[in-house]
Amino acid sequence: MERVASKEEVRQAVLAARREDKRIALVPTMGMLHEGHLSLVRAACGRADYIAVSIFVNPTQFGPGEDFETYPRDLERDMELLRAEGVDLVFTPTPAEMYAGDAHVTVAPGPLGELWEGAVRPGHFAGVCTVVCKLLNIVQPNLAFFGEKDFQQLVIIKRMVRDLDLSVRVESCPIIREPDGLALSSRNAYLSVDERRAATVLYRALRTAETLALGGESGAAVLAEAMRECIADEPLAALDYAAVVDPATLGPIGALDASARAIVAARLGSTRLIDNMQITRGA
Ligand code: AMP
16 A cells, blocks of 8 residues: 655556556545545445545635644554555645645535535535545546535535536445444544433434334424424534435425435534434335
8 A cells, every 4th residue: 555645646656557457446535534434445445446545634624713723633543444445545645735825716516515514614515626626636536435424515526526527436335323323423533421422312313304204204394393303302412403305406395205315413512513314205
């Protein structure tokens, strides 16, 4: 496994792999890897011959006052985990390597970037789209892997690839959870013992909506209200949003269709967590 920090070295390494007719996969991450990230790496290993993983805490997707400086980092441990998975290339650029000092051109996510996470974190998805577009241009993979954990991000990246005619296939992977349902996230490391216990409320809220839907409830507003009540019952959690939305447009729906997505965001102390689940209406 090779670790490189410059775009040029990535281009050279990938070029050599491509000359050997290898199918290239990219797994973009911000590091502090856990089983969720590794599930993407394993999916990539199953579909491609040359696996590149990027580890870059992207400053442009963090807003003022967010956790860019304190975001957990452990490159040595990450490298060990990736070596064990048989990854070929790890790209660990600095912000100065990624962005020219006077870089001003960005990728605009459009209206999807204004909803939900975008409403709470203005500019977040412009930062995400810009860095993902750059990573795709640097690595030029055949396939790129993203987790459903960040469902809105996944939807926006699929749109970006379609709307900008980027030459890559976006593959999505299911959410990996702790045994008690909490979705794995690098930010879970911030939680106190009490907050960690309370953090399962996001999963419980999603399961409440799922159970109601399977029982025949089809009103999206009813399901969303049940999720809000669930979060309100947890004193350590403060709700940002809970909704059941169209999985393609992330917009509101009246009644449950073939499938819908329940989405939730809440704060446990100073830690913001997000989660989501596919919701299907029962007979
Ligand atoms: P991050 O390092 O948080 O930017 O995440 C990198 C990639 O891993 C993104 O595509 C995430 O959606 C994905 N990911 C993070 N947590 C999980 C999880 N619990 N299950 C599946 N994928 C995840």
